[in-house]
Amino acid sequence: MSGAADPAIAAGPVCRVPLERTGRRWALIREPAGSDEQAVGGHTTMDAVRLLDRLLVDDPAAAVRPGDAAALTVVERDLLLAAAYQLGWGPRISGAVTCAACGSPFDLDFVLADLAAQVRAATPAGADGVCSLPGGVRFRLPTARDETAVLGLAADDAEQALLARCLISGDPAVDGPLVEAAMEETGAGIDMDLAATCPECGHHAAVRFQMQDYLLGAVRSDWAGLLGDLHRIAIAYGWGLREILSLPRSNRRAFVALLDGEPVPRAAERR
Structure with a gap:
């Protein structure tokens, strides 16, 4: 199996990603669909490579095309994974951190594009x-x-x-x-310590963030959510499994939000 994207996957948002600071080397990547999330088997480098080979869009002028992901450096790989995350999950990373000094939980929130630009x-x-x-x-x-x-x-x-x-x-x-x-x-890619300060006691700490582990972990931990989305949409619209799995992730989540009576984020807020 080559890992190339399924031609039946619905067209979703595509992003041109500069692979180095001058922008002369670049690649096109599309938003992950349910079938891409379903194909993620672990947290390894080769799992990341297989995912990127599915998401890379073929363009004669691109530095990297489907099937070339194993030739990417860690930096290039992480820049593409960051773009995939922003397309499917949004621009911000949010999570809870427990203070090592006082044990209080607090939120860590940052814009992923800022880390990508730094790298x-x-x-x-x-x-x-x-x-x-x-x-x-x-x-x-x-x-x-x-x-x-x-x-x-x-x-x-x-x-x-x-x-x-x-x-x-x-x-x-x-x-x-x-x-x-x-x-x-x-x-090293997007693998770095982020400065965090506990709002309760003022303790300063470094929180490790690794793009590859975070994205692959987010996909695997949300498999139950993916199944729930498939179930809701299939019942509501009568669509087949293949059809639903071909939806770009943000579109799938927008349909579920509509079914739940929740507001659908504007495209600019999802990217």
Whole structure:
């Protein structure tokens, strides 16, 4: 199975996503549909790759097309996952955090596009995605193919194997630590500590946010909600399972809101 999008899936919103700060490399991604959510099997990198291969829209000018997701770097992968989340779930991430100092719960809320912009600004500007360091050292950021190639190796061996795959010019023994530090700084993607302050006691904390884990976890934790949506829409409109699963997520949720007598968010509020 190639993981390419089902041609029967209804056309939904499509977003052009810059993959680096100049915008010269970009990809098109569509909003997830129920069939895409249903296909998510876990939280791994390859689960993310399979999801993106379903969501990528074919365009001759795009840097990445359906079937190419395994060649994405972590940064590129997370930027596309962030765009998919914004299309289907909305622009904000909201969640409850428990204060480690006083035990009080409080809300953490932020705009996902702000994190994506911060990560994109740190990406290499070259069209080839190659990073350069002083002394002529050059390397590329790891892709899912690289990560898969070193699976099963001991941690130290995996680091050395990944370095060997990604180092273009330089001495691994001499330049390795510097390259690994640069990879961590520019290639971690949307995987960062967010500053949070407890409103009850004023305690400052760092809350870890990982785009891949968050999106895949949100999909898997809402499977019961997906089934509920399918049930409600099927009974109300008499549509078949395939037809409902082909709906872009925001459209499906809008139908359920109408059935529940709730206001339907405007498109601008959902994106």
